[in-house]
Amino acid sequence: MADRFINQSLMNKLFFGAFALVATIPFGAPLSSAAEIPPAKIDLKAFPATEVDDVVVPVPSEVFNALDKLGTVAWRSELRQSFTKQRDGRPQIALLLGSVIADGFLAVQAQDGERVKEIGRSVLELARDINVREVVLAHCNSIIEAADRRDWKMVRKELDSTQQDVRRAMDQLKDQELSQLVSIGGWIRGTEALTALVLRDFSADRAELLSQPQLVGLFGRQLDGMSPRMKGHTLVGKIRAGLGEARPLINQDAAISKTTVERLNVITRGLVKAISPGDS
Amino acid sequence: MKTCRILLFSLLALATSLPLLATVDDALSFALEAMTPYVKEGFTTREDTWGGDLPAGTSKAISQQLFKGNEYWFTMGSDVKGATISVHVYDREGNLVEAEAWQRDTFAGALVKPKRTGSYFLIVKIEKSPLERTPWGLVYAYR
Numbered sequence A: 001m002a003d004r005f006i007n008q009s010l011m012n013k014l015f016f017g018a019f020a021l022v023a024t025i026p027f028g029a030p031l032s033s034a035a036e037i038p039p040a041k042i043d044l045k046a047f048p049a050t051e052v053d054d055v056v057v058p059v060p061s062e063v064f065n066a067l068d069k070l071g072t073v074a075w076r077s078e079l080r081q082s083f084t085k086q087r088d089g090r091p092q093i094a095l096l097l098g099s100v101i102a103d104g105f106l107a108v109q110a111q112d113g114e115r116v117k118e119i120g121r122s123v124l125e126l127a128r129d130i131n132v133r134e135v136v137l138a139h140c141n142s143i144i145e146a147a148d149r150r151d152w153k154m155v156r157k158e159l160d161s162t163q164q165d166v167r168r169a170m171d172q173l174k175d176q177e178l179s180q181l182v183s184i185g186g187w188i189r190g191t192e193a194l195t196a197l198v199l200r201d202f203s204a205d206r207a208e209l210l211s212q213p214q215l216v217g218l219f220g221r222q223l224d225g226m227s228p229r230m231k232g233h234t235l236v237g238k239i240r241a242g243l244g245e246a247r248p249l250i251n252q253d254a255a256i257s258k259t260t261v262e263r264l265n266v267i268t269r270g271l272v273k274a275i276s277p278g279d280s
Numbered sequence B: 001m002k003t004c005r006i007l008l009f010s011l012l013a014l015a016t017s018l019p020l021l022a023t024v025d026d027a028l029s030f031a032l033e034a035m036t037p038y039v040k041e042g043f044t045t046r047e048d049t050w051g052g053d054l055p056a057g058t059s060k061a062i063s064q065q066l067f068k069g070n071e072y073w074f075t076m077g078s079d080v081k082g083a084t085i086s087v088h089v090y091d092r093e094g095n096l097v098e099a100e101a102w103q104r105d106t107f108a109g110a111l112v113k114p115k116r117t118g119s120y121f122l123i124v125k126i127e128k129s130p131l132e133r134t135p136w137g138l139v140y141a142y143r
Helices: A006-023 A060-070 A089-109 A113-129 A133-148 A152-172 A176-200 A204-208 A211-223 A228-232 A234-250 A259-277 B002-039
Strands: A003-006 B048-055 B058-065 B072-077 B085-090 B099-103 B107-112 B116-128 B132-140
Touching: A003 A204, A003 A234, A060 A089, A060 A176, A089 A113, A089 A152, A089 A176, A089 A234, A089 A259, A113 A133, A113 A152, A113 B058, A133 A152, A133 B058, A152 A176, A176 A211, A176 A234, A176 A259, A204 A259, A204 B085, A211 B058, A211 B116, A228 A234, A228 B132, A234 A259, B002 B048, B002 B072, B002 B107, B002 B132, B048 B058, B085 B099, B085 B132, B116 B132
Parallel strands: none
Antiparallel strands: A003 B048, B048 B132, B058 B116, B072 B107, B072 B132, B085 B116, B099 B107
C-alpha cells in the first residue's frame, strides 16, 4: 500500500479508543535498552529517491512562533483589515482561502480576537464560494468561540484543521490542484508578512527563517505539474512566474541578505495583490 | 440474482480492503497518543501526518522543513503487537540532530531543537515485526 499523508481529523474517534489501550505506557522513557543506538551520521544518498517523502507544508504559525522568540514583533502592523470581494474562478478562491487562513494565524500572533472572528467568517464565505462550506462550518464556529475565550492555541488548531479539511475535501473531489493552491496561497501570504516583519528589524537570525528552498521547490513542482488549463489561468501563471523568481533567492546556502528579503517582499506582496485585489 | 452476486462481491472487496486501512489509521492514533504528554507541555500538534507500511528491517526517509527557535517532537506508532519501531532526525548533511529520543516497542519519539532553519530528514524504521509489512504512523508537534 502506498504511503500517504493522512488527515488527523479522521483520527479523533480512534484516538480516544487507543487512549484506553495505551494509557499506562510510560511515554518519554529514555531510549530502551533493546533499542538500536542510531548512527551519529548517515549517508542520505543511500535512500533511493522513491523512499523520500515530500515535505509537509508548515502552517504559518510555525515560522511566526520562531520569529516571536527573536524579540518584539509588530504583528498588528501586518494584519489586513479587509479582504477582496472579487472572485475570479476557483483557482483564485483557493489561493485567497489559503491566504485568509494565513491572516488568521497572523491575527492570533497579534492576539486580536475581533480580527480572528472576522477572519473565521471570511473563511466560511470563501468555503461557500468553493462548495466546501459544510466541511469548515464547525471549525469556523470553533474559531469564533475560541477567539471569544482568547484561547489562541485552540484557534491555531482550528485554523490548521480548517485548511486540512478543505484540502481533503478538494482531494476527494479530485481537485488536487485546487488543494495545492490553498497551501500555496497560505505560504505566499505568510511569507509576505514574514519578510515585512523581518525588514522592520533586520537581523541575520530573522532572515534565516526564510531559508525554505524545499518548500519553494515543492510548490514549483506542483505548479509545473498542473494541467494545461490550470497553468493557462492568468493568476496561476502569475503565481508560477513569481515563485520562479523567488526560488533562486531562497535556494541558497549563504546567509539571506536584507536586499534579498526586500526582493522577496516585493515579489510576495505583488502576488498577494494579484490574489486579492483591493485589500486594505 | 446477478445483482445480488455483484453486491456480495463488492461488499467482500470492501471488507477485505478495510483491515489494512484501519491498521494505518490505528498506527496514527497510537502516534497521536504518544504525543499527549508533549501537548500538555505546550506543544501544538499538526494536522498533517504521515503513514504507510514497511517490511521489517527497512527504513524510510521523510524530508521536512524545520525552523530554528522552535522545538519539535516527532512521535511514531504502530498497532502490530511484537513490532519494534524507531524514528530519528538528521540534518541534510546526515548528522543526527535530535536532542532526545526514546523507543518502546510499538512507540517511538524524537525531540529536535534545530540549530539552523532548513530541511531535515526523519528516518522511520520498522526494526522488527511478526508481519511481512507493518503499518506505521508519524505525527509532529511544535512549540
